[in-house]
Amino acid sequence: MTAKAAAQSAAPQTPALPHAKPESLGLSSTRLQKMSDALKREIDKGTTPGVTMLVARRGQIGWFEALGKQDPAVDAPMAQDSLFRIFSMTKPIVSIATLQLVEDGELLLDAPLAKYIPEFADTKVGVDKGGKLELVALERPITIQDLLRHTSGITYEHTGNGPIHQMYQKARLGSRKISSAEHAKLVAGLPLLCQPGAAWNYSRSTDILGRVLEVITGQSLGALLTARVLAPLQMAETAFHADAANAGRLAQPFATDPWTGDKVKLFDMLEQPAIHSGGGGLVSTTMDYARFCQMLLNGGTLDGTRIIGRKTLELMAANHLESHIPPDNYILPPGHGFGLGFAVRTEPGIAPFAGSTGQYFWSGIAGTFFWIDPAEEMFAVFMSQGPGQREYFRNLLRGMVYAAVE
Structure with missing residues (x-):
């Protein structure tokens, strides 16, 4: 054999x-x-x-x-x-697991992300003012729906080369050696590309969503996906x-x-x-x-x-x-x-x-x-x-x- x-x-x-x-x-x-x-x-x-x-x-x-x-x-x-x-x-598999929690009454689509990952309550939006990046407060919270549809203002380091993308590139976001909790804290500490709901930006939103599922269920994402999907x-x-x-x-x-x-x-x-x-x-x-x-x-x-x-x-x-x-x-x-x-x-x-x-x-x-x-x-x-x-x-x-x- x-x-x-x-x-x-x-x-x-x-x-x-x-x-x-x-x-x-x-x-x-x-x-x-x-x-x-x-x-x-x-x-x-x-x-x-x-x-x-x-x-x-x-x-x-x-x-x-x-x-x-x-x-x-x-x-x-x-x-x-x-x-x-x-x-x-x-991403679609994680999205299905997320809506399963919605069906079970454990999560609402319009729930604020900061309810599950408090660091996102302090996240700022980066605005280019004459070549200088100015940080401004959120006009409304990032929601679970924003994460699912990529309107959170979060981005990916490879989708552009502006000042915020460069900050993403310098962070350890691509490392497979950090935990999902550490990854979420790193993202929360970086500026958003825009106000939540203002634009569609393909992003690390589903990684953050995976951490939300871990927080709600107390399981690793792998264990959760295996059990539910x-x-x-x-x-x-x-x-x-x-x-x-x-x-x-x-x-x-x-x-x-x-x-x-x-x-x-x-x-x-x-x-x-x-x-x-x-x-x-x-x-x-x-x-x-x-x-x-x-x-x-x-x-x-x-x-x-x-x-x-x-x-x-x-x-x-x-x-x-x-x-x-x-x-x-x-x-x-x-x-x-x-x-x-x-x-x-x-x-x-x-x-x-x-x-x-x-x-x-x-x-x-x-x-x-x-x-x-x-x-x-x-x-x-x-x-x-x-x-x-x-x-x-x-x-x-x-x-x-x-x-x-x-």
Whole structure:
């Protein structure tokens, strides 16, 4: 028995979703093959080491492929059960857990963040006054809803290079060796980009939200997610690190980005972090995340187990950005708003790719993404570990999947 086979036999198994022929689901196998051919061309060109692509419709998987290499350094083939860093695809899972607490009466969406993390009562807003950063008081508190929809005024260090972004860059916010409590205190001590509710800024808000969940429940975020979301969905291989026995299943990037020449540095999936990053710390497989997506498409249930209420999920998948809140068109595509943990398509046009109004999705910075299309009873999951190519593949594959819908 190989080391990989031994690890698989010893590890908990994620139940596979049912499969069917594409045509029985209203999908064109010819068109899906063209998608596969396009991915193979990109792999042959050296765009990415390897990928997985899963398309499901009407409750069954119509296409699931693993192509290319799992790890280019050891020439290992990509597999359907390869493990990936899903980064920000952690956010929707944490968002679901947050709304579970709302349903249980343990949390209100309009509750002030400072109720759970008192340091945020003293957070100031940074305002540029003639090249000098002036700190002003909050006009209103940051709320839980602000964290979920990224209107808190918190930011990410990599989304700009202004004075506040530079302060983020100098802090230890990216360290996996600090606790979530320490991380929250560091963020609370930095200025906000704007007043809460004034703009949409993609941010560390979901990391802060993860700390709120820990404070309310007294559990680590990992234990909470396992108990409330992962175990009920039988997502047996999703966690904040991978066991050492799975070392042969880790998807890895090229050491150097093939387009920019930059060194690619991603976290060690086998290392157990001190922080359970609600914004980007989970490791998962394609089938594990497909089970999460199928639950969402089903309106909150899977295999007879309800994870979230139907009306609660409708609230999450609705646009929560008011007309005066400008989106960031790089991270949030044209024709889209943002809900409570997901980007939401608000227009049939405007966006540079096909889709349906009401479709919702998110992605990870290392190259993973998914979308849910209730109108077409369809979802898709794509996994890769190529940060520099993530936008390219998202647009390429959306167009090719929708071309297969009959």
